[in-house]
Amino acid sequence: MATGPIDVVRSYLAASGERRLEEATRYLASDAVLVFPQGRFRDLDEMTSAMAGRYRSIGKKHDTWETMASGDDVVVVTTGRLHGVNTRGVAFEGIRFCDRFVVRNHLIVEQHVWNDLAESGVLERG
Numbered sequence: 001m002a003t004g005p006i007d008v009v010r011s012y013l014a015a016s017g018e019r020r021l022e023e024a025t026r027y028l029a030s031d032a033v034l035v036f037p038q039g040r041f042r043d044l045d046e047m048t049s050a051m052a053g054r055y056r057s058i059g060k061k062h063d064t065w066e067t068m069a070s071g072d073d074v075v076v077v078t079t080g081r082l083h084g085v086n087t088r089g090v091a092f093e094g095i096r097f098c099d100r101f102v103v104r105n106h107l108i109v110e111q112h113v114w115n116d117l118a119e120s121g122v123l124e125r126g
Contacts, residue, residue, distance in 0.1 A: 107110070
């Protein structure tokens with residue numbers, strides 16, 4: 001299992017991105033807070049259900065990784081660009097994102113996601 005904060009986040013994102021949700025959940029604290037543009041979720045199953053119907057597939061290209069220690073927590077911020085296919089089968093790329101994580105004792109206790117998917121209009125293209 002990953003031990004460094006960036007490794008924890010990378011492993012979590014890889015597992016959740018490939019919909020290996022059971023594996024991804026192992027990187028989350030039992031009371032983790034997951035905040036996305038679509039709302040706040042208690043777990044990955046709830047988040048995945050809420051995202052169903054928004055796109056066929058989505059992926060991330062990470063441009064930056066930054067960390068900052070704050071007491072027992074390490075804040076990990078990653079930025080980059082989203083790519084994928086919308087529900088109409090139209091490919092998209094280059095959509096900005098910023099993810100902020102709080103890692104404590106090798107577990108993610110907070111995930112906050114910001115992106116320009118809705119603003120870009122790519123999800124409605126036909």
